[in-house]
Every structure is written in structure tokens, then in C-alpha cells.
Amino acid sequence: MISDKKLSRMDERVDELRMRIKDSSQRAVLNDVFDDATLMALYELSKNGHIDALGGSFKTGKEANLFHAISKRDGEIAVKIYLISTANFNAMKEYILGDPRFTGIKHSRKDIILAWTRKEFKNLKRAEDAGVRVPKPYVTKRNILLMEFVGKDGVPMPQLKDVKLTREEALHILNRIIEYMCLLYSKARLVHADLSEYNILVDVDTMEPVIIDMGQSIMTDHFNADTYLQRDVANIARFFGKLNIPVNSDEVISIIKRKKEEGK
Structure with a gap:
């Protein structure tokens, strides 16, 4: 049982987000985002000091949703959560399977999407190191990518x-x-x-x-x-x-x- 107060606050925040969505189709999407495995990954990121407060979504899409969050370590951050149940798995395969950095991964939906999350993290890091202005990548876990929030006061x-x-x-x-x-x-x-x-x-x-x-x-x-x-x-x-x-x-x-x- 998780007793950490910070993780409990995150759990409450997620519950608030669920309750705020009244439209059934939107609520279904939110449930797809915050499945049990994703919640556990968020718990771990919070426990390790990467997330202190989780805010609302500022961008939704077929592949991923982005949430605004606060980190005492990094300030305003973006939490990108890839949707394992609805992401375009077939389109992702085209870009993953020809990449020598990801040889040997299984062709299942979950494995492709988890590899995709790591791939975006690696690509952002390579771009940043080359001098390209991109959101600074911080950490990735499972289908979650934490990076710099390009905006101010929650407004991208x-x-x-x-x-x-x-x-x-x-x-x-x-x-x-x-x-x-x-x-x-x-x-x-x-x-x-x-x-x-x-x-x-x-x-x-x-x-x-x-x-x-x-x-x-x-x-x-x-x-x-x-x-x-x-x-x-x-x-x-x-x-x-x-x-x-x-x-x-x-x-x-x-x-x-x-x-x-x-x-x-």
C-alpha cells in the first residue's frame, strides 16, 4: 500500500480530473490515459521527485495527451502520456522498425508504444545536444515522457x-x-x-x-x-x-x- 503523502495527493488530483469530465466520451478517454500501469508509473516519478503537482491537460491527441505539472526540481514541466489503447500502432511501426536503435523489440502494440516513448526522449536529447531548440527532456518511464513546458503559468x-x-x-x-x-x-x-x-x-x-x-x-x-x-x-x-x-x-x-x- 502506497502511503507517501505526495503520491496520495497525485491520486486525489487524478480523481478530481476524472470527476471534472462529465461527457461520457471524454471520461472514457481519460480512463484510457490513467490506466493502472500508467498511474503506477506516475507514482514512481512522483516518489522520485520528478513531479510535485499534476495539473490539467493542455493538449489531447490520438497518440498522446499532454498535462501541465510542477516540479520543484525543474519548475513547469509537460507530462506526455502515450495512449497504449488508442495510439496509431501501425503508423508507429513504420518509424520504429527501421531504426537501428530499436532492433529486437517485439511487434506488440504495447512494446511498440513503449519503444516510441523512449525514442522521443532519445531524439529530443540528440536534438538538444546538437543545439536545436526543443523542449528539454527530463526522464521517461513506461509510456510517460517528462520534458520542459514551453510556455508560462500553464499556458503553452x-x-x-x-x-x-x-x-x-x-x-x-x-x-x-x-x-x-x-x-x-x-x-x-x-x-x-x-x-x-x-x-x-x-x-x-x-x-x-x-x-x-x-x-x-x-x-x-x-x-x-x-x-x-x-x-x-x-x-x-x-x-x-x-x-x-x-x-x-x-x-x-x-x-x-x-x-x-x-x-x-
Whole structure:
């Protein structure tokens, strides 16, 4: 029986979240998030000092839900919980099974999703070490990833798609994104593989982009790396094209690959 007061407060907080959801479909989703195994993993993270107060969800999706939390050690943090019962298992397999870092894992739903959680942690760490602005990863356990909360007072920074930019700001952000893609490819040896205006936040205090959602990111020696790199660049070119800022995709890809060659 768990007697730690901090863990009991977390349990009460989860119960409060359950009671607050009155819509039956939403309540079912919450039950999917906080299954017994996930609760036990949260208990362990709390017991080890990683979580002191668990708040509400600030982003929900088919693969994962994100919760705001407080840690005395790290301040505001994001708690990303992958949904074992509803995540798109088949789509995840495409990105996991070709990754040499995850050879030998079983092909079951649970094992793929647990590997995916570790994969995002590793990708964020590689990106951070390469100098890319990403949410700082702290720890992962089972289907839970703890990382820096990119926002303030529980309010996350907006996605790039929702930010009104001057032409000067847009050019600055575009150049920074290209710089980050170069660093990912040349130093982290990664391709984001789902980069778009939806997976880039903007720190509105500094007008700097923050790359997020790196679970699907692959190593540059992955057999689909070139295809995903081209798609990433095309997405960025399309978005900034709508802002009347032309981007030559072939030129950007050439720059990214040249930076990798120069770094050898």
C-alpha cells in the first residue's frame, strides 16, 4: 500500500480530473490515459521527485495527451502520456522498425508504444545536444515522457500556424528553422519526419521557433530518410509560401546535406 503523502495527493488530483469530465466520451478517454500501469508509473516519478503537482491537460491527441505539472526540481514541466489503447500502432511501426536503435523489440502494440516513448526522449536529447531548440527532456518511464513546458503559468506557447508575423519576423523564423534542420541532419543525425507549422511552437517573448513532437524522427541512415527530409522541407516551403516568402526546396535540401558533409 502506497502511503507517501505526495503520491496520495497525485491520486486525489487524478480523481478530481476524472470527476471534472462529465461527457461520457471524454471520461472514457481519460480512463484510457490513467490506466493502472500508467498511474503506477506516475507514482514512481512522483516518489522520485520528478513531479510535485499534476495539473490539467493542455493538449489531447490520438497518440498522446499532454498535462501541465510542477516540479520543484525543474519548475513547469509537460507530462506526455502515450495512449497504449488508442495510439496509431501501425503508423508507429513504420518509424520504429527501421531504426537501428530499436532492433529486437517485439511487434506488440504495447512494446511498440513503449519503444516510441523512449525514442522521443532519445531524439529530443540528440536534438538538444546538437543545439536545436526543443523542449528539454527530463526522464521517461513506461509510456510517460517528462520534458520542459514551453510556455508560462500553464499556458503553452502557440503553434507557428497561429502566430501573426511581420515579414521580418517570418524571415527570421524561417532562417532559424533551416538552421535547426541543418543541425538535426549534420550533428544529431536526425530527420524530423513530420515537420510543419503544427509541430513548431513560437516563443513569443523572443520570436524563436521551438521544434516539438519528435517521436517519429529517424536517423539519417534510415531507408526513408531522404523521402521524409524532402517532405519536411516541402511543408516548410508551403507554409512560408503562403506568407509570400518563396522557399526553394531543392536549395534548402542541398544546404542541409552540404552541412552534413562539411561536418564529417
